[in-house]
Amino acid sequence: MINTNQVTRIAIITLLxxxxxxxxxxxxxxxxxxxxxxLFTWPLYHRLWLRLGKRDTWAAMIMTLLLLIxxxxxxxxxxxxxxxxxxxxxxxxxxxxxxLQPKVPDWVRNLPIVGEQISHSWERATASQExxxxxxxxxxxxxxxxxxxxxxxxxxxxLQLLLVVFVAFFFYRDGxxxxxGLVTIVRRLxxxxxxxxxxxxxxxxKGVMLGIFGTALAQSVVAMIGFLLAGAPxxxxxxxxxxxLSVIPVGPxxxxxxxxxxxxxxxxxxxxIFLALYGLLAISTVDNVVKPILISHSSHLPLLxxxxxxxxxALTFGFIGIFLGPTLLAVGFxxxxxxxxxxxxxxxxxxx
Numbered sequence: 001m002i003n004t005n006q007v008t009r010i011a012i013i014t015l016l017x018x019x020x021x022x023x024x025x026x027x028x029x030x031x032x033x034x035x036x037x038x039l040f041t042w043p044l045y046h047r048l049w050l051r052l053g054k055r056d057t058w059a060a061m062i063m064t065l066l067l068l069i070x071x072x073x074x075x076x077x078x079x080x081x082x083x084x085x086x087x088x089x090x091x092x093x094x095x096x097x098x099x100l101q102p103k104v105p106d107w108v109r110n111l112p113i114v115g116e117q118i119s120h121s122w123e124r125a126t127a128s129q130e131x132x133x134x135x136x137x138x139x140x141x142x143x144x145x146x147x148x149x150x151x152x153x154x155x156x157x158x159l160q161l162l163l164v165v166f167v168a169f170f171f172y173r174d175g176x177x178x179x180x181g182l183v184t185i186v187r188r189l190x191x192x193x194x195x196x197x198x199x200x201x202x203x204x205x206k207g208v209m210l211g212i213f214g215t216a217l218a219q220s221v222v223a224m225i226g227f228l229l230a231g232a233p234x235x236x237x238x239x240x241x242x243x244x245l246s247v248i249p250v251g252p253x254x255x256x257x258x259x260x261x262x263x264x265x266x267x268x269x270x271x272x273i274f275l276a277l278y279g280l281l282a283i284s285t286v287d288n289v290v291k292p293i294l295i296s297h298s299s300h301l302p303l304l305x306x307x308x309x310x311x312x313x314a315l316t317f318g319f320i321g322i323f324l325g326p327t328l329l330a331v332g333f334x335x336x337x338x339x340x341x342x343x344x345x346x347x348x349x350x351x352x
Contacts, residue, residue, distance in 0.1 A: 029317035060172035
């Protein structure tokens with residue numbers, strides 16, 4: 001016989017859970033990223049907490065202020081200057097397209113794969129004003145639209161980071177009680193295996209976040225030095241863009257490659273070649289040298305999963321998804337490998 005009271009309680013609890021999920025859905029990405037970031041910086045918070053006489057609120061306020069300085073200020077600078085810089089760049093590009101020389105430079109014609117196509121378009125554009133306007137409509141406007149969407153993504157990321165910092169204050173202040181409750185729930189649901197998986201997840205998050213932010217900081221500092229030496233425009237803006245795009249495999253080359261191309265177009269051929277070589281040998285090499293040192297061996301992600309994590313995270317969560325996506329995939333990938341290792345171990349221990 002069906003127990004009506006029990007079914008009613010289950011239905012009410014299910015509806016309550018669904019309602020809570022719908023209410024919290026707009027804030028889930030920010031809350032999840034704040035939890036990951038607080039877990040990553042918890043040793044620093046704990047030392048600060050001890051120095052302040054175990055005052056939770058004061059330690060949380062100081063950590064929140066440090067996050068504002070470390071994350072929000074560079075992001076605000078990038079968001080405020082990116083729109084103006086994009087407008088200046090595309091206005092200058094439009095001016096240069098309208099004053100194209102009839103003769104195609106030899107270095108453009110000799111470019112592999114695309115050289116002939118660019119030369120053909122160049123010659124058609126300089127032959128008549130109508131062809132030039134057609135070329136402008138074909139390439140200029142789509143690129144401008146893409147740049148504006150990138151600016152919107154960065155502006156949205158700035159607002160997301162503000163929410164992350166706000167949520168992080170409460171995670172710092174109440175983190176100990178939250179962790180104790182989470183451990184209790186995991187023990188009840190998964191026993192020793194659940195607790196082991198929780199510890200493995202925490203270690204993976206710390207390793208991946210250390211690799212992501214450590215590599216980003218190292219690449220931005222190295223890039224800043226190169227931009228200053230080469231005389232690239234807005235070196236601080238370019239360094240901030242390198243920091244936030246360093247998680248993408250092709251992110252930093254887009255920045256230093258664009259700066260090198262700009263220097264070449266300004267007649268600074270020597271500095272353009274220097275910056276291109278510096279970017280290839282110094283800036284991009286940081287990713288291959290620093291990241292393996294910072295990320296533990298168990299949390300290495302295949303390149304394909306990194307790309308999926310960045311693109312899927314950005315599409316799902318917005319700007320912070322660039323960092324959140326690879327971290328979540330790293331945790332899932334590590335837990336899957338650990339579970340497979342446990343299953344193989346059980347099979348080997350099972351007597352035939």
